[in-house]
Amino acid sequence: MDELELLKKDWDKSKKNYPNLSKEEIYNLISKRSSSIVKWIFIISVLEFSLWTLLSFSFDGSSEAYEKIESYGYEFIIYPLVGISYIILFVFMFLFYKNYKNISVTENTKVLMERILKTRKTVKYYVIYNLTFMCLGIPLAVIMELSSNPETQILISDIKSEGENNIYIFYLIVAVLSLIAMALITILFLGFYYLIYGLLLKRLKINYKELKKIVDVE
Amino acid sequence: MKSDSEHNFVELLQKHQNIVHKICRIYSDNEHAHKDLFQEISIQLWKAFPKFRGDSKFSTWMYRVGLNTAITLYRKSLRTIKSQPIESVAYKLAYQDYDDTKDQQLKMIYTAVKKLNDIDKGIVFLYLENKNYKEISDTLGISEVNARVRMNRIKTKLKTQLNA
Structure with a gap:
């Protein structure tokens, strides 16, 4: 017998063996894209974090900057701030990871939409926070420089000696530049x-919109 | 409102999902690839659905889009078919099917078919689905003569492979 005929017989026979997905499962299948997008959000946040960390360590000026901060006596503000910022970044990374995990196991369209x-929202908060x-x-650095850098101190006293009002103009310029x-x-x-991220x-x-259309009709 | 038709889509796909499963069976080698391809085809169908005008039957349209997706992916897939992470997708394929049959000869035929190139696989698949040459050529976008010629070559190829 012809090979293809043989194959065809078997093909027709195995008709009933195929898995049968429910409508809900098909919705999920189509919407599964979200999971991979959210996964990328998580991966990118980790990459971004590593990039900044690496940059700050490899950057020669960073130890100098810390010495400067210490000489100004501002380490009591700066170090906790740096610590807190790292903690917050880790929290965001954890949230991104949780979002990803949650979305990958969602079985229900409505819940999936909520999670999207x-x-x-998490990404928005992350951007706003950063x-x-x-x-x-910037204002913190400016205040630090103005109040503790010896060179600026000299500059300020020079300006003051030239006229009382000049110092206000100087502060104004600094403020505008900072802004x-x-x-x-x-x-x-x-x-x-x-x-x-955008x-x-x-x-x-x-x-999300596609999912919403489906849900709206149901 | 067009969302009506979008809702229909899932219903139609659910009804005709066997077509997709069968395409996956021809174009993928294992359960994982089958699932991936099934999802990819579903997504492509879903994306293309707004363009489906209903001048052909839904199933006919599915053959076309499904096979095109499989062929396109197959061509890219020197780096294997990849789509979404699927481990968690809420469907379980009953996979006794890949064990196909105890019949050694049939197994060999399947293996030989899997070795065919992308278009030829499509031709075999449509032939197994009882499509005539006109339908085969329409679905795959080749001429009817080309389809016949290819079919003859496939038969010879299978024969030589199996008798080797």
Whole structure:
């Protein structure tokens, strides 16, 4: 007998052996994309974290910066802040990981949607937190320099000796420059976060909308 | 509202899922690859569904999209078919099927078919699904003559492989 005929006979026979997925299972299958997106959010957050940590260790100026901070006597603020920031970053990483785990085991469309929203929220908080932390760093650094750097002290007394009002203008300029620096940092990092997380979030959102249509009709 | 039709999609896919399973059976070598391919085809079908106008039968359309997905992935898959992490997907395939049959000869035929190239696998698959040459050529986007010629070559290829 022809090989293909033989095959066909068997093919027809094995018809009933195929798995039969329920509608719910098919919904899940289609929506499973979310799981891989959320996984990437987690992976990227870890990579980002490692990048910053590596940069800060390999950066020659970092030990100098710490010496400077110590000589200014600000270590009592800076060290706890650095510690806290690391703790918070770990908490976020943990949350991202939890989101990923949760989404991978979701079996119900409604719950999945809720979890997608939650993941989006976590990422948003993460970005807001990072931006705030970086922006707050600038006034802190400025105050530190103004109050403790001996060179600035000399500069300030020079300005004061030239006229009482000059010092206000000097402070104003410093304030404006700090604000500009903060704005620049915000824009720069918003762009950076938009590129790496925003695009993932967008895909999550599309996924969410598709799921919503299905649920709305049901 | 078009979401009606989107809701239909899942219903239709559920009803005709055997087609997808069968495509997976021809194009994948193990349970894991089968699941991955099944999901990938489902997603591609879901994405393409808005373009499905209903001028052909849903099942016919499924053959086309499903096979195209399988072929495209197969071509990429010198680095093996990869899609989403699937370990947790809530379906369990009953896999006694991959043990196919106790019949040694049948096993060998299946193995030989798996060795065919992507288009030829599609032709065999559609042939097993009782499609005529017109339907085969339409689904795969080749000419009817080409389909016939290829079919003859496949038969010869299988014969020589099995008698070797």
